[in-house]
Amino acid sequence: MSRTIIIGGSAAGATVAARLRRLDEHQEIVIYEKGPDISYASCGLPYHIGGVLPGKQSLVVTSVGAFVTKYNVEVKPLHEVLEIHPENRTVTVKRLADGKTITDSYDSLVIAAGASPAVPGFIKGANLPQIKTLRTIADADCIRKDVISGKIRSAVIAGGGFIGVELAENLIRSGVRVTLVELKPEVLGVMDSELGRLMTKHLVRSGVDVRTGTGIKSFIVSSADGTETVDAELTDGTHVESDLAVLALGIRPNTDFLKNTGISTDEKGFIRVTPYFETGVDGIYAAGDIAAVSHVVTGKPVSSALAGPAVRGARIIAGRIAGLKDVPGFPGTAGSGIVQAFNLQAGITGFGAEYLEASGLVRDRDFFTAFVSQKSHVGWFPGAGFLFIKGMFEKKSGRILGVEAVGSVSVDKVIDAASALILKHGTYRDLADFDAAYAPQFNAPKSPLNMLGFTAENIDLGLESQTDIQTLLRITGDMERNGGSSGEYYLLDVREPSEVRSMSLPYFSNIPLGTLRDSLAEIPKDKTVIITCAVGVRAWNAARILAGYGYRTSVLTGGASFYAMYR
CATH class of the missing domain: 3.40.250.10 (Rhodanese-like domain)
Incomplete structure (x- = not known):
């Protein structure tokens, strides 16, 4: 009987276990999870803080007990894997309840230990206990309780990415004054700044004090009358005082325990994997936030802290362990992402023009862009929202390199369809030919993506500038x-x-x-x-x-x- 050990019980780890059990009823499957929960929705943490979700249990997709019963998997929460010994296929595990260490053996090992919030060493005071991060249910629950009690009346958030923007919205809706600090010129730095600016302005109109083009230099915590205050000094010399400081500055992979295993990591510590999520060490796989996967546009490895690639990679791993024939490899991620704040949506798939230029490509020589402003459905039918869509296209072939969209509705439709075409190396001609479902309350005879394709074609033909x-x-x-x-x-x-x-x-x-x-x-x-x-x-x-x-x-x-x- 084969034995599989899975390190980490969130999206990737839990999906490997569930899929593997469906493929092999007799496989021994063990999950070691450092935290108290498995299979929880970390993407919903800001909405727990904002009270959008009825309670923290809404974030738990499946409890440990229900998972064990349903899948006949041995789940060991509050167990930390300290070392991997590939030479004899064992792991050393620390039981956090009493500190005792044990040794366990495996035939197959899946590393899905995820990542931790980045806490930059160059920010003085960033490691103070009063400076919070948002990664676990416990993190969110702690902030939520302080918001409800009235202890938190003001907050400073470092980082204007998806999590920072969502957290800002939820705190504002909870009556908290929010200052959002972002080093880049606009929030949502993964997008081109002209579209990111729309979200920046929208946050400001919604009551967020947005400080772009500056970062956090230091934190100082002071106490008076039993109340703690955080003083954030910004790199522009200004200061922001608040009751709460949250770092939302990205992630670092949990790979410190992989030393001397032969498992290769990139310069940031993410595990290099093949299209089958193999690590290069026999019998060991990796998936989720901890792994660097191929990007479908460039073919180069990228870190992808997204649930979609994590669960698709987990499915491939389970198939390989179960011995399925002809399990297809991972074609790559398009890096598709979306966020909504105060009823404005923003999404991206592929790469924006600024990223392409930073990578050494020259606009109008190597690639070109097309921009359209559209209604989500025909304007004469009630309820039509606005959409601004920007596409990036390879100059030589017309291949879609990226699509960005900001709008009041239907951004997900645009990004999802564009992502599917990017995956198949589609061109602007495929956008022009895209056969969208039409009824006046859903779309237009010439859908927004059709219009993007038509516009790109006109530009490529020299008809439009x-x-x-x-x-x-x-x-x-x-x-x-x-x-x-x-x-x-x-x-x-x-x-x-x-x-x-x-x-x-x-x-x-x-x-x-x-x-x-x-x-x-x-x-x-x-x-x-x-x-x-x-x-x-x-x-x-x-x-x-x-x-x-x-x-x-x-x-x-x-x-x-x-x-x-x-x-």
Whole structure:
């Protein structure tokens, strides 16, 4: 009888055990878990703090007792694996209840020990017990109790990633004043800054004090009248005082116990694995936050602290251990992620333009971008929300390298469909051909992804040029310094005068689309004409009209609606 030991009982570990039991009724399966719980939803921790979930038990997908009964698996919580000995296939385990160590043997070993919150050593005072992290149910429960009791009235959060943004929302909704500190220019640094800025502005409008472009330098805890206060000194020299400080600065893999095992890790400590999640050491596999998996766009290994790749990797591991024939390898992750805060959604799959440029690729030589502003379904049907979608495409082949979206609804639909096409090495032509289900309350005959594909095709064919908001702001900044004149550009707004009166863009001349052909004499032919409307459709029509008369044109991405949200 074969024996499998699994280190870690969260998403990857629990999934290996459940799948392996379904494949092999007689396999001995043991889970060693350092914490008190297994199979809990760490992604829901901010929502426990905010009271969205009825209680912490909502986070426990399956209790230890129920898991043991259902799968006939030996589960040992509060047991920490200290060492692995591949030469004799044993592990040394510490029983945390009494400190006693035991030795256990395995035929197959699965490392799913996960990761811990990053606590940077360069932040003075980051290791103080009053500085919190958010990784376990106990972490969330502690903060939740202090929020309910009124002990926490203000908080500073270090890190504007998904967890930091979700935590900020839930604390604000609980009546806590929140300062969110992010070193990058905008929150959601995994996305391009022009879209991340929309979330930054939305958080500010929702009551969060967002400090971007600065980090935490140090924490000092002081006590007075039995009350502790955390003083966070920022790298810009300012100070933020609060009742609570939370680090949401990413993760570090729990791989310190792998020394002298022959298991290879990358420079950050993540385990290098094959497409079958093999570690290179016979009989040992790894999956979940602890592993670096292949990225489907680049083929290079990346860390992926996401439940989706974790459970898919676990399924592959279980199949290999059970001896299934022709178990397919992992094709790679697209890094798909999504977040919502105060009714604004933001998501990404693949890579953004800024990441591609940082990797050495050159925009308009190696890749190009396309941007569309769309309704979630036809605008004439009630309830349509807005969507801003940006796509990145390989210049030579048109292959989709990434898609980002921000909107009030349906961002998940956009990201999920784009991720599926990225997995199959799809191109913008596949977006154009995408056959979305249509009814007026769900979509449009030309779905948002169709429109992204059509726009990318127009750009690739040389029919359309786009100017992004950041480039426009540089142009208008130069015009302001030069008294309103620009030697290279003419800015044209083709909306109706009533629209312009309600929200105008500086230095844009207004010629409504319906009168454009009769007003050509007003538009200089020796300048590039940057055109805007509400969202971009009329601007595109105007660009084609002007192109027919020999003008050089470019359409402002997102139009006036995106400009208004950005500014």
